[in-house]
Amino acid sequence: QVLKNIFLPFPAILGHEGAGIVESIGEGVTSVKPGDKVLMFPLPECRECSSCLHPKSNFCLKERLVSISLTFFHPIYGTSRFTCRGRKIYHLYGTSTFTEYTVVHEIAVGKIDDDAPMDTVCILSCEVPTGFGAVFNIAKVTPGSTCVVFGLGGIGSAVLMACKASGASRIIGVDIKEEKFPRARTLGVTDCLNPQKLKKPVQEVVVEMTGKGADFAFEAIGLIDTMVATLESCHPSYGVGVIIGLAPTNSQLIFDPMLLLSGRTLKGGALGKYKTRSCIPKMVTDYLQKKINIDPLITHKLPFESINKAFELLQVRTEQILQDFRYSFL
Structure with missing residues (x-):
C-alpha cells in the first residue's frame, strides 16, 4: 500500500x-x-x-x-x-x-x-555492487581513514564490509534502529550513533568525534536531510561524501556552497x-x-x-x- x-x-x-x-x-x-x-x-x-x-x-x-x-x-x-x-x-x-x-x-x-x-x-x-562500489570505485577509501555510514540496512552493511576491507581504521555507523548495532559491529563498525538520542545534529557529533570531520561519508538511506548531514560530516578540506540512497521523487538537495568551496567532494553513482x-x-x-x-x-x-x-x-x-x-x- x-x-x-x-x-x-x-x-x-x-x-x-x-x-x-x-x-x-x-x-x-x-x-x-x-x-x-x-x-x-x-x-x-x-x-x-x-x-x-x-x-x-x-x-x-x-x-x-x-x-x-x-x-x-x-x-x-x-x-x-x-x-x-x-x-x-x-x-x-x-x-x-x-x-x-x-x-x-x-x-x-x-x-x-x-x-x-x-x-x-x-x-x-x-545490493553488493552498490555498496562495495561506493567504497572501492567512487570514494576510493584509503587505509587508516575514518568513515561514517548513514543507514545500516543491506546496502549500508555492504558499505561497512568494504570500508573494513579497504583498511579504514574507524567506521562510524548511524541509524535510528539500535537493534542493527550489534550486527554492524561484527561487520566493522567501531562507533554507533542514534541521531534521536543525541543533543545536537549527528553531523556535529561526527565532526567532534573525528576532530575536523570524516575522510569519507556514505548516505545509504535516501533522505535529503541525511544527504546534507553526510556532506557536513566530511572533513572541510578533503572529505568525500557519497550519495547512494534514492531520494523521493522531485526532491531538491539544498546546502551551503561553502561546504564544497573549502575542498569537500560530493559524489554519486549507480550500482557502484x-x-x-x-x-x-x-x-x-x-x-x-x-x-x-x-x-x-x-x-x-x-x-x-x-x-x-x-x-x-x-x-x-x-x-x-x-x-x-x-x-x-x-
Whole structure:
C-alpha cells in the first residue's frame, strides 16, 4: 500500500534484483542461451551508448532507474510484456523478479558460473555492487581513514564490509534502529550513533568525534536531510561524501556552497559504478573462489510462497521509518 501511494501503478510484478535460469531466448540474442544461469540487472549495459563506451561510466542511457515514470513498462520495448487473464501487468525497472518467470532484455542480463548458488548470488545483482562500489570505485577509501555510514540496512552493511576491507581504521555507523548495532559491529563498525538520542545534529557529533570531520561519508538511506548531514560530516578540506540512497521523487538537495568551496567532494553513482554485464558476473566468480564473502549480508532465506512473510521480517514500514529519520535531523 505504501508503494502504491508513492508512485507505483498496480497490478505490478515487483523485485529489482535476482538470479535465474534462461528458459528461452528471442531472435538475435547471442550472449546467453537456454539453461544458462544469469543475474538480472536494474541498470543495463547496452555497450553502444556514450555512457557504456566511456571507461569511467556505467550509467547506460537505456536505464530506467531514475526515469521513474517509465519504469512501469519494459525499458527497452516501451510496453508491458506481462498480462494475466487479459489484463496488463506492469514492470519494475525492467526486471520484475518476484515471479517464477520474467521477461528481461539481453542488455540487462549477465551469464554467471554454472555452480553459483542462486539463492545467495542474487544479491550481487544490485545490493553488493552498490555498496562495495561506493567504497572501492567512487570514494576510493584509503587505509587508516575514518568513515561514517548513514543507514545500516543491506546496502549500508555492504558499505561497512568494504570500508573494513579497504583498511579504514574507524567506521562510524548511524541509524535510528539500535537493534542493527550489534550486527554492524561484527561487520566493522567501531562507533554507533542514534541521531534521536543525541543533543545536537549527528553531523556535529561526527565532526567532534573525528576532530575536523570524516575522510569519507556514505548516505545509504535516501533522505535529503541525511544527504546534507553526510556532506557536513566530511572533513572541510578533503572529505568525500557519497550519495547512494534514492531520494523521493522531485526532491531538491539544498546546502551551503561553502561546504564544497573549502575542498569537500560530493559524489554519486549507480550500482557502484560497475558496468553490470562486464563486471558483476566476475564478482560471482570471486565469491565462488572465496575472494569476497557476501554471506553475512543474508539473514533469512524463504521459499517464494513465503514472500509476504519476507516482507514482515523486513518490517516494511516505509513511511514511519522515513518520518523518524527525518525528524531526528530537524
